[in-house]
Amino acid sequence: MHIEKAVSISQIKQAVQTMPAKQLHELVLRLARFKKDNNDMLTYLIFQADDTDAYINEVNETVTAWFLEMNKSNVYLIKKTVRKTIRLIDKKIKFAALPKVTVEICMHWCQCFLANNFHKKQATVLDNLYISQVKKMEKAYNLLHPDVQMDYSAQMQRFIK
Secondary structure: OOOOOOOOHHHHHHHHHHOOHHHHHHHHHHHHHHOHHHHHHHHHHHHHOOOHHHHHHHHHHHHHHHHHHOOOOOHHHHHHHHHHHHHHHHHHHHHHOOHHHHHHHHHHHHHHHHHOOHHHOOOHHHHHHHHHHHHHHHHHHHHOOHHHHHHHHHHHHHHOO
16 A cells, blocks of 8 residues: 655645636635634634734633633642643644744733742642743744834743743
């Protein structure tokens, strides 16, 4: 049995450019039905990409809600939900692919994390998850224009230990 490898992005790009609009329309709809992540990505690109501030607010509201609804009875459940929120924001950040979005969403996540005093739970895993988000935020911060960096510099200092 012979399994074909997927073609390169450049080959797909060439094929899409020569494809009739109706066929391309059908392919996009089929792709959206194929996997939830594809549907989420298309939703972002079609409906939310034009208004990044509203997108950031929507993601931040979701993160806040998850932190508020979190079962805080034991560290295991906290870690599980914190990881879930990180998966969500990673996906949303990947869709936007903008440093500003990364900085603002990570900043809000860190703010929610600190507000819940998880860093005082004596759980190394939680500390490491927090540190990884701060590193991600710093990396995106360094990609911002210097003028925009000045806007975020005071807020950034709160999260760096």
